[in-house]
Amino acid sequence: MLRYAAIDIGSNAVRLLIADITNNDKSNFKKNTLVRVPLRLGDDAFLDQELSEKKIEDLVKTMVAFRNLMDVYNVTDYLACATSAMREAKNGKQVIEKIKEIANIDIEIIEGQREASIIYSNHIEENLDIKKSYLYIDVGGGSTELSVFVNKQPIASKSFNLGTIRILDNQDKEETWNEMKEWIKEHTKELKQVVGIGTGGNINKLFRMSGEKDDMPLSFLKLRNMYNELNSYSLKERISILRLNQDRADVIIPACEIYLTVMKWAGIKQIFVPKVGMVDGIINLLLEENL
Numbered sequence: 650m651l652r653y654a655a656i657d658i659g660s661n662a663v664r665l666l667i668a669d670i671t672n673n674d675k676s677n678f679k680k681n682t683l684v685r686v687p688l689r690l691g692d693d694a695f696l697d698q699e700l701s702e703k704k705i706e707d708l709v710k711t712m713v714a715f716r717n718l719m720d721v722y723n724v725t726d727y728l729a730c731a732t733s734a735m736r737e738a739k740n741g742k743q744v745i746e747k748i749k750e751i752a753n754i755d756i757e758i759i760e761g762q763r764e765a766s767i768i769y770s771n772h773i774e775e776n777l778d779i780k781k782s783y784l785y786i787d788v789g790g791g792s793t794e795l796s797v798f799v800n801k802q803p804i805a806s807k808s809f810n811l812g813t814i815r816i817l818d819n820q821d822k823e824e825t826w827n828e829m830k831e832w833i834k835e836h837t838k839e840l841k842q843v844v845g846i847g848t849g850g851n852i853n854k855l856f857r858m859s860g861e862k863d864d865m866p867l868s869f870l871k872l873r874n875m876y877n878e879l880n881s882y883s884l885k886e887r888i889s890i891l892r893l894n895q896d897r898a899d900v901i902i903p904a905c906e907i908y909l910t911v912m913k914w915a916g917i918k919q920i921f922v923p924k925v926g927m928v929d930g931i932i933n934l935l936l937e938e939n940l
Contacts, residue, residue, distance in 0.1 A: 650670065845911075
């Protein structure tokens with residue numbers, strides 16, 4: 650049996666997914682182990698444009714742990730990708746060289762366009778209604794990736810420097826919001842019945858909190874009501890009363906703001922949440938490349 654690993658070094662958290670590839674169905678995989686470490690690299694990268702010694706130390710320790718797990722699980726192939734925070738950190742390349750030396754993990758710092766293409770390597774469009782158009786919305790800590798699908802084909806894709814950590818650190822720029830609005834209007838104005846597809850840890854959590862059944866969409870109105878309710882609690886209350894993890898309780902608010910804003914600009918009334926993300930896309934990419 651083949652076993653692949655995906656590493657996603659994001660602005661809010663770092664993830665490792667180890668997946669089993671069954672011999673009788675090599676186009677599919679079964680999630681074996683998923684580890685998430687909330688390192689918040691974006692706090693350094695977006696404010697200081699470089700990673701501090703403490704963040705580097707924590708990242709190296711995490712990568713050593715991931716390497717050990719991959720060895721114990723006998724991983725046959727892996728791909729490690731770093732996104733927005735590492736793109737902007739001036740010392741990103743030195744950090745990657747250090748990780749290669751200590752943890753023996755090769756990391757690729759990917760551009761926003763490649764990030765978007767990896768995310769839709771999940772091939773969610775195969776299960777879509779061909780009569781409808783879709784806007785794929787992936788919200789991360791440092792960037793938001795948007796892709797428009799018509800007749801199950803991607804016709805436009807763009808990455809914007811808008812993310813949950815950027816907003817929390819007041820590093821989101823008005824011109825970036827305006828640029829995103831113009832891009833959405835331009836690429837959806839001719840389309841009828843645009844439906845949303847949302848990926849990312851925050852929309853997954855929001856969907857679980859909504860109580861909607863799997864395969865059912867989340868409505869714009871329900872998401873807006875959830876946002877208003879979440880906003881009525883303090884950060885401490887979101888942790889103590891709503892039982893949100895500390896590293897989720899703050900970012901979930903700006904994540905809601907991005908999803909709701911994009912949906913409003915595109916005229917989206919419903920959003921499907923397939924519960925996949927970057928690491929799933931990386932595994933699918935490995936499958937395509939190897940098999």
